[in-house]
Ligand SMILES: Nc1ncnc2c1ncn2[C@@H]1O[C@H](COP(=O)(O)OP(=O)(O)OP(=O)(O)O)[C@@H](O)[C@H]1O
């Protein structure tokens with residue numbers, strides 16, 4: 001497989017918070033047009049990894065390549081401009097703005113301030129409830145609607161690679177199901193997606209390939225279908241060692 005099959009390649013990444021080493025020798029690849037999940041329990045280093053890819057944390061060593069270009073050390077807005085977007089943990093949105101204003105904030109970079117009407121229509125098609133609530137203040141949205149807004153806002157920057165940090169946290173199963181179906185639809189339309197989750201079963205079910213993190217390291221990786229169905233017992237014993245299923 002040539003490197004152009006992969007949108008993102010991370011090699012031997014190490015990240016510290018002061019004295020604490022949060023990531024150890026992380027290496028991973030995200031294949032174009034796939035859904036990849038990064039699974040790990042509390043404190044495993046998932047958000048640290050995402051923040052490092054987005055340029056918010058600076059790595060101590062290692063490299064991050066996006067479309068073959070080195071992005072580690074680059075400023076976040078330049079990384080976003082290249083086509084990387086994040087739906088952050090806790091679906092943080094601008095509470096005092098309307099739903100539509102939040103969405104427009106997703107397309108704030110200069111090259112993105114075009115075709116906003118078409119981009120809005122696209123996210124309204126994916127999440128019809130956001131169209132209904134377009135004029136309402138975002139603070140009145142339910143938890144599930146906030147999560148939808150966070151994902152939709154991330155899509156407004158027309159990314160090539162979308163990271164979703166803990167989209168199922170604190171939501172009812174039926175809402176999670178709904179959001180995941182839309183994630184699948186977005187992927188089928190051509191967007192490469194990375195799901196960062198504590199929910200092992202769901203992440204495996206909805207992704208093509210998975211990485212499992214423990215204490216800042218990748219301890220297991222493989223095709224999600226094989227981890228889920230191939231050798232179920234072994235897979236779950238394997239995963240159970242690292243995380244609560
Ligand atoms: N800003 C920070 N300063 C210092 N230490 C941090 C900081 N952010 C995270 N850490 C530490 O780094 C480690 C990894 O945390 P991180 O938030 O990346 O984990 P996570 O897998 O995203 O966890 P969660 O599932 O709870 O979101 C933890 O030990 C955490 O305490």
Ligand SMILES: [Mg+2]
Nearest residue numbers: 046047048089
């Ligand atoms: Mg996290």
